[in-house]
Amino acid sequence: MAEGNKVTLHGAWPSPYYHRVKMALKVKGIAYEYVEEDLMNKSPTLLKHNPVHKKIPVLVHNGKPICESLVILEYIDETWKDGPKLLPQDPYKRAQIRFWVNFLHEQVFEALYSIIKTDGETQEKALQGLHEKLQVLEEGLKKFFPDCSKPVVSENVGMLEIVVTSILGNYKAQQDVLGLKVIDSEKTPLVFSWVAALVDLPAVKETLPPYEQYVPFLNFMRQTFLKPPTA
Amino acid sequence: MAGESVKLLGFWCSPYALRVKWALKLKGIEYEYVEEDLVNKSPQLLQYNPAYKKIPVLVHHGKPVVESLVILEYIDDTWKQNPILPEDPYERAVARFWAKFADDKCVPAMMGAFTKQGEEKEKAVKEAQENLKILESGLGEKSFFGGDKIGFVDIAVGWIGVWVRLTEEVAEVNLVDAKTMPLLNAWFERFPELPTIKECIPPWDKLLEHNRNFHKRLTAGST
Numbered sequence: 001m002a003e004g005n006k007v008t009l010h011g012a013w014p015s016p017y018y019h020r021v022k023m024a025l026k027v028k029g030i031a032y033e034y035v036e037e038d039l040m041n042k043s044p045t046l047l048k049h050n051p052v053h054k055k056i057p058v059l060v061h062n063g064k065p066i067c068e069s070l071v072i073l074e075y076i077d078e079t080w081k082d083g084p085k086l087l088p089q090d091p092y093k094r095a096q097i098r099f100w101v102n103f104l105h106e107q108v109f110e111a112l113y114s115i116i117k118t119d120g121e122t123q124e125k126a127l128q129g130l131h132e133k134l135q136v137l138e139e140g141l142k143k144f145f146p147d148c149s150k151p152v153v154s155e156n157v158g159m160l161e162i163v164v165t166s167i168l169g170n171y172k173a174q175q176d177v178l179g180l181k182v183i184d185s186e187k188t189p190l191v192f193s194w195v196a197a198l199v200d201l202p203a204v205k206e207t208l209p210p211y212e213q214y215v216p217f218l219n220f221m222r223q224t225f226l227k228p229p230t231a
Numbered sequence: 232m233a234g235e236s237v238k239l240l241g242f243w244c245s246p247y248a249l250r251v252k253w254a255l256k257l258k259g260i261e262y263e264y265v266e267e268d269l270v271n272k273s274p275q276l277l278q279y280n281p282a283y284k285k286i287p288v289l290v291h292h293g294k295p296v297v298e299s300l301v302i303l304e305y306i307d308d309t310w311k312q313n314p315i316l317p318e319d320p321y322e323r324a325v326a327r328f329w330a331k332f333a334d335d336k337c338v339p340a341m342m343g344a345f346t347k348q349g350e351e352k353e354k355a356v357k358e359a360q361e362n363l364k365i366l367e368s369g370l371g372e373k374s375f376f377g378g379d380k381i382g383f384v385d386i387a388v389g390w391i392g393v394w395v396r397l398t399e400e401v402a403e404v405n406l407v408d409a410k411t412m413p414l415l416n417a418w419f420e421r422f423p424e425l426p427t428i429k430e431c432i433p434p435w436d437k438l439l440e441h442n443r444n445f446h447k448r449l450t451a452g453s454t
Binding site: 052061064066067068070071072074075078079091092094095098099102103136139140 | 281282291294296297298301302304305308309320321323324327328331332365368
């Protein structure tokens with residue numbers, strides 16, 4: 001598999017979708033060339049590889065592009081069979097992981113994004129919504145993944161851990177910028193302790209943007225969303 | 232396969248339950264079907280799917296699997312005969328991509344064309360047409376998305392072929408025709424005619440009546 005195995009990843013440093021793929025490649029020990037895309041001025045290569053969405057991340061393996069972060073993660077797991085697995089072998093466990101990954105991707109991410117984009121009462125409601133979703137996740141973890149309350153180790157970083165940290169891994173920066181608790185350790189103690197332990201793992205720490213870089217970015221993003229429309 | 236306890240909780244006109252019925256039929260898996268009353272959800276459903284409280288739910292040896300695309304993958308992982316997804320990882324990625332595209336981009340626009348009115352409806356119709364045209368590029372000249380045989384995308388997306396016609400009839404719009412999307416249009420006609428597929432689709436009259444009533448309730452009282 002090593003000969004003629006060219007892997008390129010098109011990404012953008014703040015994107016949580018890009019972080020997922022970066023983490024997966026790291027966990028699997030896959031060497032690749034990274035291309036930072038300017039999302040205001042997308043490269044012709046990116047547009048050629050992802051004509052449908054024109055978005056990052058795009059993984060290009062031996063000239064063939066794979067798009068959509070969750071599709072890429074499954075592709076990585078199915079192609080590089082040596083080393084750590086991103087998904088377990090057992091079909092039922094795989095189904096559980098895929099369910100919670102989708103829940104995080106569709107429900108939790110959207111709720112978190114709403115909080116970043118809003119303020120006042122709208123934001124309060126959005127925060128409540130996020131906490132409710134995290135409570136559903138809490139129950140799910142207790143029922144289906146009792147192991148996540150055990151010590152978190154690098155060997156166990158799979159698709160679920162990758163996706164949850166891509167969304168909630170920057171919770172400290174998010175809390176400091178927003179001035180509110182993204183993950184409430186009293187309402188969702190298991191989610192909180194799990195994420196807090198995961199962000200200390202090298203694969204996660206070395207992937208997510210540093211606090212000092214992420215805070216100004218988040219501030220900028222928030223200000224852009226909250227700016228009143230010009231007349 | 233005898234002794235395999237497989238149960239499907241569904242609703243007769245749910246396209247998401249239909250996807251699962253197709254997959255089970257194609258694999259020759261026997262199952263018990265349970266029709267759920269969505270207005271009065273059973274304790275069983277709420278227990279099996281506390282996160283979303285929705286059908287379909289596949290219950291295998293007492294363990295529930297929810298979300299129709301997750302169920303399709305589970306079925307393919309568990310029963311190896313008549314594979315739904317291709318073997319090659321890249322082809323699998325392409326299949327997953329198109330199934331996701333249809334769900335994320337085509338379906339909401341099609342729903343918009345059905346549920347909205349006036350300018351918003353026009354916008355939704357245009358968006359649906361654009362995205363269905365893109366979906367067509369995933370099909371190309373092939374008979375099915377899976378090639379010569381049906382595969383993951385056909386099973387995941389095939390219901391759209393029926394529901395597009397329902398939407399066109401009930402909401403009085405034009406979404407897909409032989410002129411604008413000849414390849415997709417042909418697949419819309421070819422796929423539901425396959426015997427295993429046709430057997431699972433509820434009767435057209437029933438679907439039409441149900442959707443007309445639904446549309447009436449949605450648009451009642453609006454100017």
